[in-house]
Amino acid sequence: MPISEDCAQSTNLKVEDVQLSMDDLEMIQVIGKGSGGVVQLVRHKWVGTLYALKGIQMNIQESVRKQIVQELKINQATQSPHIVLCHQSFYHNGVIYLVLEYMDRGSLADIIKQVKTILEPYLAVLCKQVLEGLLYLHHERHVIHRDIKPSNLLVNRKGEVKITDFGVSAVLASSMGQRDTFVGTYNYMAPERISGSSYDYKSDIWSLGLVILECAIGRFPYIPSEGEGWLSFYELLEAIVDQPPPSAPADQFSPEFCSFISSCIQKDPAERMSASELLNHPFIKKFEGMDLDLRTLVESLEPPMNIPE
Known part of the structure; x- marks a missing residue:
């Protein structure tokens, strides 16, 4: 009523x-x-x-x-x-x-469309917030998100980053008997999910690693061998499962950042760090205590839409 x-x-x-x-x-x-x-x-x-x-x-x-x-x-x-x-x-x-x-500054996808790349200090602040959200989902709610991607990481004018769609990806899927099916966006899927193996919380960490690397280099990390364009659906799945994972260029990024990305996108889930371990990674710790606020980045951008009165 x-x-x-x-x-x-x-x-x-x-x-x-x-x-x-x-x-x-x-x-x-x-x-x-x-x-x-x-x-x-x-x-x-x-x-x-x-x-x-x-x-x-x-x-x-x-x-x-x-x-x-x-x-x-x-x-x-x-x-x-x-x-x-x-x-x-x-x-x-x-x-x-x-x-x-309602998150009034749209998604991480909206932000990277405008800025193209995000600098390491801002990435560390962003990462910490997402990892704290994943830690909550994994340890308090016992939920695997299964669809971490730029459009599911939302931002508001305060500079807060929040995970969305976990209720849809986990609760709805499990309620309809789809727990072990292809739920999520394949671009950011971990190798074990694509190959049909069992998976756990570490699959979300793989996805986050790809997202953060994309924000840093300004393009999706998997590209054709000639270096331009996009892989086809089957080429991408094959690359994720069979090829070495992408890495951050050592000549462009700090050792801490390169190590962080490597810790996220290990092919073997057992070798990937958990959300709690990544929160203590040197890349995250490096910028703690500094006067860094995502609000500074967000305020410089155009909002995703004009809201009528």
Whole structure:
């Protein structure tokens, strides 16, 4: 049941206090599309707060739908400053909707489109935030994200970096019996996932390593032997599984950064560092205590969209 404007203003209700419906939300514009669904920027009609509303088409049995909605409600209890907050979830006309925290500076993908490359100090600050988010997912929630990529690392004007889509990649997939299937974006998949082997939390570390290397060198790390263009789907899968992993050029980056990347993208998962180990890596420690803030980088960029009044 939608809440009235008078009720919202007189009681200072928060969105978490009352179950939302589509009637409570004003659609502003589409801000993202993907295989998982469409994301729209919405405004609460009575409170005025902006949210990201993700709709996921779910043509499934009612019993499974109820299970998914229940598990998504449990995920609303997430307590990490490095995970995008899911305020609520609800079902409407065959679609599950997630009412998500709106990150007003878009994704890491939006940032690298503008700056092309990100300097090591900023990468260290960014990495630390993402690793703290992964540490929470892996050790507190026992969740493998399975789709770490630039567009799933969101940024706000405060310079905060947060992981999104973990509820979709883990809870929805496992609820539909897809835990060992090809869930995620293949570009950033770890070799063990592509080859069909069992995998664990370390698969997220591989993905993060590729993302950070991409931010540093300004292009996706896997390229054709001639050095230009893109690998085909099958060429890329073959390269990830059969070829040595990419590395940071030693003549362009610090030894600490090169070591960090190598620690993330080892072919053997047992040789990869965990999120907790990487948080103590010399590359992360090197910039701790310095007056570094991603807000400085973010404020210099154009926001991903203009929001109508």
